[in-house]
Amino acid sequence: MKQAILLTLYCLLACSAFCQIDPDLLRRVPVKNDSFQLNMDAIYNRPFLQVGKLPVAVGGYVEGNYQYVSNNGVSEGHQFQMRRLTIFLSSSINKRIKFLTEIEFEDGTKEINIEFASVDIEFAPLLNLRGGIVMNPIGAFNQNHDGPKWEFVDRPISATQLLPATWSNVGFGLYGKKYTDNWVYAYEVYLTNGFDDRIIANPDNRTSLPASKENKDRFEESFNGSPLLTGKFAIRNRQIGELGLSYMGGVYNKFEEDGIVLDQKRRVDVLALDFNTSLPHTNTAINTEWAWIKVNIPDTYTQQFGRKQQGGFIDIVQPILKGKMFDWERATLNVAVRGEYADFNVGTFKQTGGNIYDHVYAIVPAISFRPTAQTVLRANYRYEWRRDVLGNPPTKTTGIQIGFSTYF
């Protein structure tokens, strides 16, 4: 892993050194902004930098922020964070065969992940084979998560604490798109390695799909030999917007070892619905996602771990100024708001019949300034209410976050 990363960095540095010699050789691969772009296109639709006529393009993004957060009046003070440095490297092996990888450093070098590393082979527009480390297309955020695209410093709670964004696994599958005058239809379906029993055995003390991200072995072997199926169907109308319906499901427990049956197969099933649009007259962008999760947990396990979860978010972004600002030709000033909710344990207590809580609400007003489409400076105010499993009075979190994110 480290060798691969070092090799990649070496290549990038070599490119950089080369470019310093002759900057004219650098060419920006433009980002497509047409109304037929889907969330599934986000992986390739990035501002790559190509060197001369080399069939290799590089890119990446970086994001950092300052925050002051108070939890029921207790704060850890002023914090400066370098949340992500992500590097993309793509290569056209052939006109219809391409490769892309995305390597992410989170919180400095606390986490280093290959988030994506796949070869795509096109047989027909409706039939493409993708294999390697793929992003499971559950919801929209997991596919389209680059920091510079968002007006908010934090990723949505439902996408990162209910769903495991960014969630990628080794496997293969098919995808395709079909266009008509006003519509585009697309599908993706993959079989990959999947979850493990960290879902119900984790330090979060709740059912947690993201806990399975801690299992780095999943890039080498499946925890239980049972593949995870992920599929998504998306449809977009030029005037209306994009609607996606996705499903992810598989067995998460070790039901058999060395041919000995240990337990029944226990499944995790996720259904997600996402929608995004831009209102024609006001240019208001709306982006929303909702997910439902069902986990087969042994009856003998504690109800601290939810059998069902659900949650989602809605982002509304309104440009209020567009044009030349501070000599930036196409700068934009936006106001935005995110509303989000996640219920980590949907159900009632066996002992009392009372509601199991363990949920969170948050509202995040924001102001963002985009000197260019690929760079965002953003200021958020977060107000969050979190109730524990028993439904005790909520823990209130408030915070100010100011950050930047930019492609490079």
Add this chain to the structure above:
Amino acid sequence: MGKKHWYALLLIVSITGGIASCEKLMTKPPADDSVLDGPVEGLTPEQLTQFLKGDVAFNDEVFTSATGLGPLFVATSCGTCHARDGKGHPFTTLTRFGQTDSTGNKFLHAGGPQLQDRAIYTYQPEQIPAGATFSKFTPPANTGLGFLDNVTDASLMALADPEDVNGDGVSGRPNWIKIPDYLSERTNSIVNNGKYIGRFGKKAAAYDLFHQTVNAYNQDMGIASSYEAHDTYNGQEIDPEVSNQTVIDVVAYLKTLKAPIQRTSSDPAVVSGQKIFTSIGCGKCHTPELHTGYSSISALSDKTFFPYSDLLLHDMGPKLDDGYTEGSAHTNEWRTPPLWGLGLSRNSQGSNYFLMHDGRARSIEDAILLHGGEGQQSNNKFQQLSAPDKATLIKFLESL
């Protein structure tokens, strides 16, 4: 400079102003008397550091099968049962079974005394064996435990009246228990036929906070320590799953949690309620005031405090007799639970009351009406009170 620039500049200034005044946009800490957690006043920096370590181990450390949980257990962390250091909820109520008198538990071979009713997957949790009586115990609040731990045995003996010599119908007595080898005797312990005075737990069957903590790691979470090194699943000795230092830190945390602070104590209704509390005899068991002896933690040494408990066993009558007991207590005897923090119980019980030893009482009034045995006289007097006087008494109890 264009108009748009000014807007942008104004925006930046607004943001800067927002940051400068960020304290106003932040949540405020709750009033000290509205929460149960927090350290006792007067701890040294070293003691506060250990308090914080213990706080993390108690409230944040969640055990999994990889870190030793179970395989049979009741809860995955200390904080699961003692949310916000307050009273627990029926969801985290534990069950004990198998002992009916002072001759000991007859079901130790069948997993007694505590039922581990949950299990990691591939294991089956315990069932209450046929013929075993049982009782359910709702987790108690943790606050002020260091003060209770530091009351001298002599003080407790002075409150005891096992033969009801004074003829008031109340006859508290200590639970005499055997203590495990890993415990150290407290200074000036009173020993009776090799048995010691228990003071923690519903039946006062735990000697001190160390005893209680080691037992909880083992019996509640299935975590073996060097002090209780056996696996609750098969009884075999296994490697420790929690370090001695962590256990010591947790004990230090529990010992130095502050005592609950009474609210609205000068409210005339609360003052009247306290008088009614005394006049109907509640204070005979729920002793308002106790005094600590010497402690190496000066913040706990030689202090007067107000737990509303005598830490002694009392006959509570047939309604509360589950047929199960511990130590030398009778099945109808229960240790007087401290009433301090009662008014904050709902903050940890999901905005409800679950009172008495098993949470069966859904209000303070219900709890009073369940008092029998030595508490019957006070119960009768409570029922004879006028509605306003009952409300005044309850207002006082909720102020604690």
